[in-house]
Amino acid sequence: DDTVTIGVSVPAATHGWTGGVNYFAQQAIDRLSETYPNVEFVFASSPDSPKQIADIEDMVSTRGIDALVILPGDPDAMTSAIKQVKDAGKFVTVVDRQLSIEGVENLYVAGDNPGLGANAAEYIKQALPDGGNIVILRGLPIPIDQQRFDAFMGSVEGSNITVLGDEFANWNRDDGFRVMQDFLTRYPEIDAVWTQDDDISLGAIEAIRQAGREDEMFVVGGAGMQQILQAVAAGDALTPVDVSYSPAMIATAIELTTSHFTGGIQVAGRYILDSTLITQDNVEGFLDAESPF
Amino acid sequence: MSVSAPDIAPKTKPGLKLDLKTVGPLVALALLVLLGISLNENFLSYNNLTNVLARSSFIGIIAIGATFVITAGGLDLSVGSMAAVIAGVMIMVMNWLIPTFGVSWSVVLAGMAAGILLGGVAGVGNGLMITRGRIEAFIVTLGTMGIFRSLVTFLANGGTLSLNFQVADVYRPVYYDGLLGIPYPILVFALVAIGGELIMRRTAFGRHCAAIGSNEQVARYSSINVDNVRLITYILQGVLVAVAVLLYVPRLGSASSTTGVLWELEAIAAVIIGGTTLKGGYGRVWGTVVGVIILGLIGNILNLQSFISPYLNGAFQGVIIILAVLLQRPRRAS
């Protein structure tokens, strides 16, 4: 029996970025199932850790998977369940988020969360050489957010950048709008906004436009959403740059895992996709008319 | 009070009791405003107040519908997901009409009509399953909550549905402009509130809602068509969700699977903070308006200060909600 079953487990599309993950995962699955008729994919998208554990348990016990590609919603909670899959002799690819013990996964494909924070901070420092006031719109209180935030704060420390305040905007446009409106009320002088996520940016930008203060500040987001990238390409002063953190990394992981079985290539180790600063100069490479994200 | 004994036993003064129950939410609101003023001098600024009111208007309009549903002894958990689906379909309809009609107000109006229609249909669906199907409202609307949420995720293909930029520019003023300096969302909210209060207080329909929520059998024996009245509350709720969405879409021009998450909880909370009885039988629309504003101000105030760690925002919210209701709690039932 030479058919191979690959399980793909991702968190539910609870915000734009995970929406992109879902999209790119399904796209990769569709493409690869066509190319490799003997590879079968089982896809699950779960709203929380217990559900995600349940999904991978079901994949092992009822669908008989040979490999698992997983983007763990909460890596700490998922570690031991993923380890069980590995112990059952399956090939395991972990995407984006580091498990809490080493050496579980065969393959690790990841973005660089601290890098995302640090790159944004570096740009802001460079764009405001004389210092300035910034506000931060954070995501959800989960570890990724914490990593990005810590890296950002570490990088601006000691510079003459003043962080006026930070609030959670839940990686959500509506909350980005709401929090930004209030920051604009509260702080008469803001030079830059770091949102670490393009969904939040879109909300924040509307709030800034509404207040008519788009000339006073700029917004640095993250993740490389097409809408923002187009603005970057167009030289919009409000969004001069973005930091890449593409949800398409899931597709890379699925492809690599599939080729492990189909191509006879042994894939293993760590693939870190850098969080690069996207400027008007290099934005061409990131634009993709097909992408929904 | 019954006939009963005069001149003796100074019983718990009914005046004071009634007052507290009535002004409870207002007192809570006043305290919050004072807190806001003390935290930030811009709190009372025109900009801040219109910001808070305008963005509260979605929940507000939805919560006014919920006031009717709850007064009539029902519940609708699906409003948040319904909003998302309506927003998604509106955007799709508008995008889809552009090739035919070009970028124009007629496209926007067609989208609006589609939204209202869909809201009405969704309300009919909920209402029929609850009244004709005799299924517990909690279950029906929990079910449709899942169904609507899935639907929008499916329509958006897991991502975000975005309104065509040019149409969005046409539509934008509906959220951002206004009349005599009052943004349209606030005006619509006010109109819906006034209309709702009138309907609740001054029409047979409002009276019938209260009667049904208070005692369904009595209502039935009084030849009130219980099923129809209840059905209408759900349709009203659906249409008001659509009205809220008409104001929501021009703000950011997008809808995704995260649109409207937890709005149902917020709407119900506003209704109850406003003094409407969760088990039905008594509802007041103006109370709901106060409840909505209280909830809006809590978020605003949290963003205007730096003492409370953002991690504890939820705790602050929880405490204020409990306190707001504590102010109007009934004395020991006798």
Added chain:
Amino acid sequence: MSVSAPDIAPKTKPGLKLDLKTVGPLVALALLVLLGISLNENFLSYNNLTNVLARSSFIGIIAIGATFVITAGGLDLSVGSMAAVIAGVMIMVMNWLIPTFGVSWSVVLAGMAAGILLGGVAGVGNGLMITRGRIEAFIVTLGTMGIFRSLVTFLANGGTLSLNFQVADVYRPVYYDGLLGIPYPILVFALVAIGGELIMRRTAFGRHCAAIGSNEQVARYSSINVDNVRLITYILQGVLVAVAVLLYVPRLGSASSTTGVLWELEAIAAVIIGGTTLKGGYGRVWGTVVGVIILGLIGNILNLQSFISPYLNGAFQGVIIILAVLLQRPRRAS
């Protein structure tokens, strides 16, 4: 539908009616099992069944507590966040005790004790605000839901609290091992269910819960200490949340602000699918168990097939929930 024409109209037979109401959830369960079998030959395998039952046990144990709360006319929206806070505190306590006691069962037991204690205290808090403070249960528990959720975020500093790995290894068997081939979580769930059913059906406390939920005044006039009984339901709920967490922590070994999100909705849905009345007065624990298993199976069955787009999982879930209750809907109330 109402009784229509005269002439020996064969009224819906009360015998059949009772039966449907009773076996409704069981029929829904049987249909789901048939669907599962038809989809995948491994569905009935020992592994799959123990997997589904074991992971349903958290919600199951919580929902049994909710059955009492709801039967007595109450509501607890805070269970999910309470679970998160208890898990967080248990983990912190255990991690903190390691330097003193080393990696050992005594650390785990101390953690468990802390968890149960915290659950009880949280229940007392909810219960006292509701009974002594006379605040609507919906509002109190909505408030504490926010408070607990914030608390765990705060304790975890916005991230995740992870149990020390060596202790986790000691603790792990509590979820993954079992007795005579039956995993411990299933055993605990079964014990709690049997105990719950006995308490509900065969003790004065269970009877009192139903009486209070049915008519609080009658209960008071029948010398039932309404406040105490109600308080106890919330404490029981808190303790059962803690018991669920005792099984949850060895499975995930961590707690964060996303732990237990929406568990309250799932627990309440299970209770109502099981036939307990949301407005109180009638509850059945075995029904809740069936409801929990139905919800667990829905998720499992969705993983057994690839026809339904994962985006539509929620819709499938919603439809099944409505159908499960449709099977036991009351005929036209007379």
Added chain:
Amino acid sequence: MSDGTSAPMQPVLAAHRISKSFGEIPVLFSIDFDIRPGEVHAIIGENGAGKSTLIKILSGIEQPTSGTITYDGQTIVLPADGKAEAMGIVLIHQELNLAEHLTVADSIFLGRELKRGPFLDTSEMRRRASAVMETLHVRVDPNARISSLSVADKQMVEIAKAISRDARVLIMDEPTAVLSVGETQTLFEQIRRLTARGVAVVFISHKLDEIMELADRVTVLRDGQLIATVGTQSLTPDSIAQMMVGRELSNLYPPKHEPDVDAPVVLSVNKLDAPTVRNISFDLRRGEILGFAGLIGSGRTAVAEAIVGLAPRSAGEIRLNGKVVEFTRVAQSVEAGLAYMTKDRKGKGLLLNMGLRPNLTLLTLDKHLRAGFLDPASEERALERATRRFDIRARDPSVAVGRLSGGNQQKLMLGKTMESEPDIIIMDEPTRGIDVGTKQQIYHIIAALAAEGKSVIVISSELQEVIGLSHRVVVMRNGQIAGVLEGAEITEEEIMRYAAGIKQSGHDERISA
């Protein structure tokens, strides 16, 4: 008023060979019944005989299993859910049927609100509500919420609601059960006014003197069968009672034992102040039946509730067997052997959605524990005993008590209270809605209890009952004790004098035996 059977007019509403079963259980067998314009047609019968069921069928609330209904000679199917009201058939339900959250005016106009344009004409409705209440001499604010009214006032609102409808047929199911004599008389005046205008009235009551006074014809039901329909002139209260019960009813009241003046005082209330009542002092002796009379709202219930710990007490002292007691919860008073039976069976007495067994044992669940768990067999035995003792008739023993006939609910509540085997029993309107046959049984039970050495307080608005049973009578007025009557003083006139405030004992005088 028409003159009974002699002038056969075309009936407005008639039932022909009506039968009714609930599920498998038949409750009416082939009943013929008609009602003519301008007459009062009374229906009497034992509890559970099927009176309420019959009139529910006559007003479309229930549909008959077989048989036909004619209205103005036309065979019709009455519309369900009170829509028959639009046709002129108005029903006052036996059980209070008001939504507690609404106001008096809202309730009176519920379902047929007056409007001005699209909006309610609230001021007009309030005005008209006041006017109707005025004709009934009821002093309640039309803006008062129903939940704040006393049971009697609620009943008057129901009556106001019904008579303000444009009725051609007005059907009243035990409207006087919770009314005082005065209120009953007001109601009768209104009924006579309506019949004079040609309205047909169906009237159900267990109070035979009311039947004699008001009715033109009487229909007697027994066990769902039609016994007879006869003109009232040809009847005496005794013959009606006999037709109803199917046997001779000799002494309604048992012979009174001489009160033992040396018997120890078991309950002593001294200067009690509580919500709506003030300065209440009285003694109750062992083996004594102490009547509490007074107008409705005079505070008798309030006194009872303050004693057993259902209402807060602001001053005063209560001694039980000489010991001072402070009951703050009912459980304590039950424990101490003092039980109170409420008059509000629907709101405070019974769990309507539950069966007979859980209702009976709710107060005394502790007695049915075995090894900490409830013993259903023991509960079942208790139910059998109570069913026999109080003649509770439920054709279907698994039925929810809300479906029992009103009188049988009352009997179940009596059984529930007696389950606690109290030494002192306070019974609030114990025979409300009970048929004469069962009334007699209950009176004998009360007398037997007293003879056994128990003490009973009977709060009743039926003067005859208080007089027939009590050794002594406390009369209340306006929240205070107006006087205490003994022996030959216990007469209707004397009680009324105190109750109406014409006579009063000295204020600070210690009132006791």
